Amino acid sequence: MSIAHIVLDRDFVIGDVPRRLFGSFVEHMGRCVYTGIYEPGHPEADERGFRQDVLKLVKEMGPTVIRYPGGNFVSGYDWEDGIGPVEKRPRRLDGAWHTIETNEFGLHEFVDWSREAGTEIMEAINLGTRGIDEARAIVEYANFPGGSKWSDLRIANGAKEPFDIKLWCLGNELDGPWQMGSKTPHEYGRLAQEAGKAMRLIDPSIELVAVGSSSSNMPTFAEWEHTVLSLAYDEVDYISCHAYYQEENGDAGSFLATAMDTDHFIESVVATADAVRARVKGKKRINISFDEWNVWYQRGLETEDQPHVITRRGEWREHPRIIEDTYNVTDAVVVGTLLHSLLRHGDRVTIANQAQLVNVIAPIRSEENGPAWRQASFWPFARMSALAKGGILRPVVKSDKYATKEFGDADLVDVAATWDEATGQAAVFLANRGLEEAADVTIELRGFGATGIGRAEVLTVPEGGDRFAANTEQDQDRVGLRPLDAAIDEGVVRVTLPALSWAVVPLEVSRA
Numbered sequence: 001m002s003i004a005h006i007v008l009d010r011d012f013v014i015g016d017v018p019r020r021l022f023g024s025f026v027e028h029m030g031r032c033v034y035t036g037i038y039e040p041g042h043p044e045a046d047e048r049g050f051r052q053d054v055l056k057l058v059k060e061m062g063p064t065v066i067r068y069p070g071g072n073f074v075s076g077y078d079w080e081d082g083i084g085p086v087e088k089r090p091r092r093l094d095g096a097w098h099t100i101e102t103n104e105f106g107l108h109e110f111v112d113w114s115r116e117a118g119t120e121i122m123e124a125i126n127l128g129t130r131g132i133d134e135a136r137a138i139v140e141y142a143n144f145p146g147g148s149k150w151s152d153l154r155i156a157n158g159a160k161e162p163f164d165i166k167l168w169c170l171g172n173e174l175d176g177p178w179q180m181g182s183k184t185p186h187e188y189g190r191l192a193q194e195a196g197k198a199m200r201l202i203d204p205s206i207e208l209v210a211v212g213s214s215s216s217n218m219p220t221f222a223e224w225e226h227t228v229l230s231l232a233y234d235e236v237d238y239i240s241c242h243a244y245y246q247e248e249n250g251d252a253g254s255f256l257a258t259a260m261d262t263d264h265f266i267e268s269v270v271a272t273a274d275a276v277r278a279r280v281k282g283k284k285r286i287n288i289s290f291d292e293w294n295v296w297y298q299r300g301l302e303t304e305d306q307p308h309v310i311t312r313r314g315e316w317r318e319h320p321r322i323i324e325d326t327y328n329v330t331d332a333v334v335v336g337t338l339l340h341s342l343l344r345h346g347d348r349v350t351i352a353n354q355a356q357l358v359n360v361i362a363p364i365r366s367e368e369n370g371p372a373w374r375q376a377s378f379w380p381f382a383r384m385s386a387l388a389k390g391g392i393l394r395p396v397v398k399s400d401k402y403a404t405k406e407f408g409d410a411d412l413v414d415v416a417a418t419w420d421e422a423t424g425q426a427a428v429f430l431a432n433r434g435l436e437e438a439a440d441v442t443i444e445l446r447g448f449g450a451t452g453i454g455r456a457e458v459l460t461v462p463e464g465g466d467r468f469a470a471n472t473e474q475d476q477d478r479v480g481l482r483p484l485d486a487a488i489d490e491g492v493v494r495v496t497l498p499a500l501s502w503a504v505v506p507l508e509v510s511r512a
């Protein structure tokens, strides 16, 4: 049995939980849109083709903001192809994913879908093959009330009221050689500044995300952020981070500790952004939009010169099955710790999007003309989105450690916590990275006291299974949450985490 002691102090609040931290991502890639959220003719689809079974799971999972329409896709996308009468929309070749895009689903459909899902839109524009002119046109189309070329076209296309999209991404992964229209940091920094300026001249209320590094392993990492922000500091509000992780060569210990890489990535980008702020004498702070993160078993699929590109041979097809990873218990625990890392840095990471929402490396799976179900990784996201409310507590953790090949010593128990003063609810999110040993955890509260424990739950290896157990179409609930015993003993909360587990302990607290 390993041991961890956690101190939560009412005065150690680093900031409010940014609700946009629980974002997701819908890309026109594989089966995320087509046969994912949208499938006319499916028995569960409504008259607009929105799959209600998928929507139900989306609402249960609780994403707050959804990035759209890409991803690599957006860097070759003409958004005008996806508006107007559906029968007139062109079929186009999407080079990013070697796919035929029918454009049956476009901006209006996504706005309608988002309204039903109750999610905010984060719209990405094409700064790969296009530029400033497109940038200002789409903002006018989406946000201007009427009486101009683009806003009148929106009205003619059936949307009298503006979409009022606040959050915009200035392109996608333009530091990556795989990206259509990739750029040097200088080229991109200038373009982001000018595109951002043109967009804000149409709607000054929008918030802009500049493209950051596609991973902290990019050769231009940090130099990219420094140059881009030096050139575009005044126009942008956020810089993006993207990170995907996977277990390699059976090294589960390192994989389980990958949130340490996320911590390092975030802290490095914050330091770089703040260094630029000092140099340009900036008044505002640039925050982070961690707008793609997840577990993704991508290595082994790429070619040497194109690290992010999966094999794109064969026929051009509509919505092919691409990167439909199945997530097991180990992956779900890692997803939990990645969310912990984002939450612990929630004073500077104020937007984050798990990539993606349905089918494509996603917590929700669906089959064409078939069922929809939750992957194991659904659960940490769903519970954290529901329970992380109020202020973010900075936990002080003394945990037994274990040695990893990639990151040195790592805490066996990983923690994040929140406290909502208004409702008197706190939530402690815990992961036990130990593959063999349970962990005995004590949580000491300072400045407030625990008066009760809510529904404590744990995700771990199911009975008779192993750490690779997963949910499948045939066995949709093999991995899920089950009740966890937790007790208050002389003011200290005690809980035992099974080996390899992610857990939540909701608490009722009152000021001491």
Ligand code: AHR
Residues within 6 Å of the ligand: 027, 029, 070, 071, 072, 073, 172, 173, 292, 308, 355, 356
């Ligand atoms: O989410 C899958 C892909 O990963 C996105 O299209 C791209 O931005 C990233 O490389």
